Amino acid sequence: MSHCDGCTGCTVDDKVVKIAKKFKDVDGGIMSALHEVQDEYGYISESVQKYLSKELSVPMSDIYGIITFYSRFSLVPKGKYNVQVCMGTACYVKGAEDVLKEFKDELKIDVGQVTEDGKFSLESVRCIGACGLAPAIVVNSEVYGKMSPDKVKEILSKYN
Amino acid sequence: MQKTSKELRDIRSNTKLKFKSSRIMICSGTGCTSSKSDKILEELKKKGKELGSDVIIEKTGCFGFCAKGPIIVIEPEQTFYEMVKVEDSEDIIKAVISGTKVERLMPSENDKFIQKWHELNFYNKQKRVALKNCGYINPEDIDEYIAVDGYLALEKVLTGLTKNEVINTVLESGLRGRGGAGFPTGKKWQFTAASKSDVKYVCCNADEGDPGAFMDRSILEGDPHSVLEAMAIAGYAIGSNQGYIYVRAEYPIAVERLKIAIKQAKKYGLLGKNILGTDFDFDIELRLGAGAFVCGEETALMNSIEGKRGEPRPRPPFPAVKGLFAKPTLLNNVETYANVCQIILNGSEWFSSIGTNTSKGTKVFALGGNINNVGLVEVPMGTTLREIVYDIGGGIPGGKKFKAAQTGGPSGGCIPNQHLDTPIDYESLTQIGSMMGSGGLIVMDETKCMVNIAKFFLEFTVDESCGKCPSCRIGTKRMLEILTRITEGKGKVEDIDRLEKLANVIKNASLCGLGQTAPNPVLSTLKYFRDEYVDHIENKNCAAGECKALTKVIINPEKCKECGICQKNCPTNAIMGEVRKGPFEIDQTKCIKCKVCVAKCPFKAIS
Numbered sequence: 001m002s003h004c005d006g007c008t009g010c011t012v013d014d015k016v017v018k019i020a021k022k023f024k025d026v027d028g029g030i031m032s033a034l035h036e037v038q039d040e041y042g043y044i045s046e047s048v049q050k051y052l053s054k055e056l057s058v059p060m061s062d063i064y065g066i067i068t069f070y071s072r073f074s075l076v077p078k079g080k081y082n083v084q085v086c087m088g089t090a091c092y093v094k095g096a097e098d099v100l101k102e103f104k105d106e107l108k109i110d111v112g113q114v115t116e117d118g119k120f121s122l123e124s125v126r127c128i129g130a131c132g133l134a135p136a137i138v139v140n141s142e143v144y145g146k147m148s149p150d151k152v153k154e155i156l157s158k159y160n
Numbered sequence: 161m162q163k164t165s166k167e168l169r170d171i172r173s174n175t176k177l178k179f180k181s182s183r184i185m186i187c188s189g190t191g192c193t194s195s196k197s198d199k200i201l202e203e204l205k206k207k208g209k210e211l212g213s214d215v216i217i218e219k220t221g222c223f224g225f226c227a228k229g230p231i232i233v234i235e236p237e238q239t240f241y242e243m244v245k246v247e248d249s250e251d252i253i254k255a256v257i258s259g260t261k262v263e264r265l266m267p268s269e270n271d272k273f274i275q276k277w278h279e280l281n282f283y284n285k286q287k288r289v290a291l292k293n294c295g296y297i298n299p300e301d302i303d304e305y306i307a308v309d310g311y312l313a314l315e316k317v318l319t320g321l322t323k324n325e326v327i328n329t330v331l332e333s334g335l336r337g338r339g340g341a342g343f344p345t346g347k348k349w350q351f352t353a354a355s356k357s358d359v360k361y362v363c364c365n366a367d368e369g370d371p372g373a374f375m376d377r378s379i380l381e382g383d384p385h386s387v388l389e390a391m392a393i394a395g396y397a398i399g400s401n402q403g404y405i406y407v408r409a410e411y412p413i414a415v416e417r418l419k420i421a422i423k424q425a426k427k428y429g430l431l432g433k434n435i436l437g438t439d440f441d442f443d444i445e446l447r448l449g450a451g452a453f454v455c456g457e458e459t460a461l462m463n464s465i466e467g468k469r470g471e472p473r474p475r476p477p478f479p480a481v482k483g484l485f486a487k488p489t490l491l492n493n494v495e496t497y498a499n500v501c502q503i504i505l506n507g508s509e510w511f512s513s514i515g516t517n518t519s520k521g522t523k524v525f526a527l528g529g530n531i532n533n534v535g536l537v538e539v540p541m542g543t544t545l546r547e548i549v550y551d552i553g554g555g556i557p558g559g560k561k562f563k564a565a566q567t568g569g570p571s572g573g574c575i576p577n578q579h580l581d582t583p584i585d586y587e588s589l590t591q592i593g594s595m596m597g598s599g600g601l602i603v604m605d606e607t608k609c610m611v612n613i614a615k616f617f618l619e620f621t622v623d624e625s626c627g628k629c630p631s632c633r634i635g636t637k638r639m640l641e642i643l644t645r646i647t648e649g650k651g652k653v654e655d656i657d658r659l660e661k662l663a664n665v666i667k668n669a670s671l672c673g674l675g676q677t678a679p680n681p682v683l684s685t686l687k688y689f690r691d692e693y694v695d696h697i698e699n700k701n702c703a704a705g706e707c708k709a710l711t712k713v714i715i716n717p718e719k720c721k722e723c724g725i726c727q728k729n730c731p732t733n734a735i736m737g738e739v740r741k742g743p744f745e746i747d748q749t750k751c752i753k754c755k756v757c758v759a760k761c762p763f764k765a766i767s
């Protein structure tokens with residue numbers, strides 16, 4: 001744990017300290033720093049934002065602006081299992097919409113939300129490069145191809 | 161350790177010898193990896209050891225025939241195995257040892273086994289230039305790239321050509337940008353070279369935004385060095401020592417292969433200081449995109465690399481004058497770069513002999529949707545859509561009829577049957593209301609509603625508009641509202657007019673290409689499928705049956721055998737009736753049109 005003297009005593013992990021150090025002097029390094037934080041924690045907390053703001057000399061308002069601009073960055077944690085339904089054109093044409101709807105119904109959440117128990121979150125993404133297996137979905141990093149609404153329950157049950 | 165020209169030659173000839181021995185090449189593109197080719201690779205290695213075989217087992221890039229993945233090719237015989245499973249590993253190794261083939265994994269056409277992969281119908285009309293090394297070399301081994309004349313173009317340039325000679329070669333080849341707009345690549349190099357500045361940058365656009373396309377990803381996954389080498393050549397030509405590749409973070413395999421490739425190139429001194437002992441320095445850094453489509457636009461991409469929100473900047477100034485970090489910047493697409501080394505090695509005449517008058521060379525397309533051979537195809541410019549859809553793509557599955565081909569993604573349009581014989585090039589596609597785009601090619605059959613597909617693309621642009629221009633931010637939303645209304649059966653006769661008026665405003669008043677082209681999917685479907693719009697609005701009918709509010713699921717009482725299977729499967733208990741007591745009926749107020757019953761009825765009584 002390390003203190004950032006700029007703010008009112010919040011703390012950040014050593015990992016964040018390292019990330020900040022790595023990108024401090026890189027032109028446009030804030031994007032890369034946010035990527036690494038997002039990968040490490042699944043979201044970018046306010047205390048991390050404050051710390052990066054100070055260390056990389058980027059105003060808080062800019063950091064917030066960047067995080068909200070790019071869909072890959074998240075202000076809140078994702079579920080333990082992040083379900084990404086491909087809504088790329090190839091998958092859409094093969095019925096991805098029905099698959100997405102089934103996930104919404106089964107999980108009782110909308111795209112961009114997390115289930116109450118924090119277990120699942122749901123996203124719609126663009127082409128994941130598995131068009132040959134369209135419609136395709138990804139749960140964490142596992143790809144499931146040739147999806148149909150009736151396979152949704154079975155897949156979710158694997159993660160229960 | 162810096163390699164000299166002679167050392168590179170030695171690597172080249174030694175590795176070429178290796179290519180003469182047996183190699184099992186397994187596709188490690190995203191498609192095949194999704195169907196577990198990584199597990200097969202492990203198993204093959206394990207079995208190879210167990211059976212005491214010294215056959216080389218390696219990853220390679222996408223073969224293009226992703227629909228039949230996971231794919232393995234045995235070199236040097238070029239035997240093609242499709243839909244391979246982990247359990248097949250032992251037989252594959254044994255066959256290599258005994259010099260035989262595993263016939264059950266080989267494709268057959270006209271009752272004959274296909275002996276070499278290029279003999280498949282799928283490849284018949286293709287010509288692989290940008291994808292030349294995909295499926296032949298291991299993308300994680302720089303020696304294999306060097307063996308296929310890799311870094312020879314860079315050597316030729318650095319040791320024998322002036323900057324002007326390089327630019328002229330690219331100019332004379334007729335190469336045009338593969339990222340969508342088709343700007344002549346040589347001209348762009350010329351302009352950037354002419355800008356005076358102490359620092360210039362070379363950028364590679366690997367943001368691949370078209371949702372349903374994976375050409376650039378496949379090149380980066382299968383042949384990353386070809387892009388690095390071309391960027392270094394561009395750096396020499398325009399006077400730059402620093403390159404950036406802006407690649408989507410959602411492409412983990414491509415990012416990993418690029419990292420490996422950059423590391424290996426640096427180790428050999430093919431990137432870094434004093435490349436090949438000359439006074440030319442060039443380095444490349446990776447920057448990750450973060451899921452914003454607009455960042456594929458050149459000025460937005462530069463803002464994003466600078467660590468800002470990816471909003472487009474007004475042009476002029478153009479990037480060739482004032483681009484990344486306010487320095488002159490050259491930006492090209494991945495596939496554009498993938499052609500450059502071939503042009504340097506084979507000459508501009510060779511390249512310009514391929515293609516049409518205005519569009520030279522080949523184009524890679526990601527063929528998807530309602531088509532038998534989903535995959536990646538590379539064809540000479542001038543190939544017709546019909547050849548791609550039927551000869552290469554194998555036609556439409558399920559005996560359905562072709563309705564439209566969509567090119568250009570959210571900026572493009574739908575091409576109907578009557579234009580299937582259009583030879584593909586930049587001009588002809590624009591003329592018929594679509595565009596080349598980056599290479600997404602989605603085929604749609606008769607069950608697809610064109611109003612609905614226009615709505616799909618508008619949803620995408622509404623989501624992705626950066627919001628800077630009111631015309632784009634608000635205009636696309638209005639268009640989407642109208643389209644939604646039409647698909648829900650609430651369309652009004654004036655709506656078509658309104659759509660066209662809005663489209664014009666958005667096209668003319670938007671700052672960047674996203675807004676300027678956003679209306680295209682609507683305009684092109686209005687052009688070729690106006691009847692469908694009218695049918696939705698006036699008759700409240702969706703002939704394709706996709707707009708759920710406009711379709712009815714009905715049981716044909718004459719065909720119903722009163723078995724009750726449909727009733728058991730209906731999620732909303734909308735089906736009324738009792739077994740063997742008269743035909744069943746659907747309560748339209750309860751039916752959600754999921755069509756589960758249609759699929760379940762053994763007597764095809766429901767439609």
Ligand SMILES: Cc1cc2nc3c(=O)[nH]c(=O)nc-3n(C[C@H](O)[C@H](O)[C@H](O)COP(=O)(O)O)c2cc1C
Pocket residue numbers: 336337338339340341342343345365366367368369370453454455456457458459491492493494496598672673674
């Ligand atoms: C909204 C929008 C998205 C774009 N997306 C991409 C993309 O994903 N990849 C790409 O190479 N070019 C894309 N472009 C085109 C680039 O702005 C630029 O023209 C291109 O990268 C230049 O390279 P080229 O001349 O080699 O084609 C996009 C343009 C716009 C307006």
Ligand code: SF4
Pocket residue numbers: 454471472624625626627628629630632633670671672673674675676
């Ligand atoms: S046209 Fe749209 S995406 Fe482009 S700058 Fe304007 S608002 Fe942003």
Ligand code: SF4
Pocket residue numbers: 715719720721722723724725726727744760761762763764765766
């Ligand atoms: S499944 Fe078909 S045949 Fe059986 S009751 Fe339903 S409609 Fe009639």
Ligand code: SF4
Pocket residue numbers: 713729730731732733734735746750751752753754755756757758
């Ligand atoms: S379409 Fe779906 S909801 Fe309607 S009757 Fe058939 S099974 Fe029930």
Ligand code: FES
Pocket residue numbers: 086087088089090091092126127128129130131132134135136371372373
């Ligand atoms: S469109 Fe879904 S994987 Fe390509």
Ligand code: FES
Pocket residue numbers: 187188189190191192193221222223224225226227229230231535536
């Ligand atoms: S990903 Fe394997 S053939 Fe395309």
